[in-house]
Amino acid sequence: MFGNSKKKAPQVSVDKFSSLLSGNVSLAGDLQFEDGLKILGTVRGNVSHKPGAASLLALSAEGRIEGNVSSYDALIDGTIIGDLHVEHLLELHSNARVVGNIQYRQLSMENGATVDGKLTRLADGEAPKPLELPAPVREEAAEA
Template sequence: MFNKKKSVPRVVIDQFSSLISGNLSLVGDMEFEEGLKVSGAIRGNVCHKPGTHSLLALSADGRIEGNVSSYDALIDGTIIGDLVVEHLLELHSNARVCGNIRYRQLSMENGAIVDGTLNRMGDDEEAGQVFELPQPQAREG
């Protein structure tokens, strides 16, 4: 009765339509749809095409220096920049993120490191929406 484990959502990997292999370094912004696997290095923003169910997989040797967005993401490498994931984010044990993360669902393994804030998106929020807190007003006294 108490032994039942809650099912954890997982991303299904069928195939990747694009690959940045380990021997490739790319400088510049890029937009992708469907599946993108990164084993090399990218210096620039990596964004999915809005409205698509994209999957980004960053291998343990992969590195992205720039802001990243995807529908689903499997991160096992390094991101230096902000990360926005509209659906499911999996941070594997080698994941290193130096930046703020916004996600809807999160799975994080032991060993993953985040140097920034983790912010969960609500069901009615848009992925790219940013909320700012009002600045405190000085009190006269």
């Protein structure tokens, strides 16, 4: 009678991250992940989940991403300089700093979190707009 008829979406458990980028690691380049990814270090490139798969991105307070980010669920407590697209639940914790536009379906934001960009809520059933990835810089152009 009071049951929820909505199909529950697959979720990744917070205590079962399949990948970890440690605090002493700095990665230059794009990164694609499935399941759970916890970032304590720095990524200079785009971080995206495998489309159609349940994924959870956790960015710790000391973590930093300089690039566009996409995930099914995300727990952000660090810094993102780029656009953020979250298909389901986004939690911005007190140390979160996002410089870029955010798309989300559900949002939780703690005191202290800051966003310098536009927040856009996705309607039920609406797919997030694809990330616009910056064109790669050619070495000849970079040297000029």
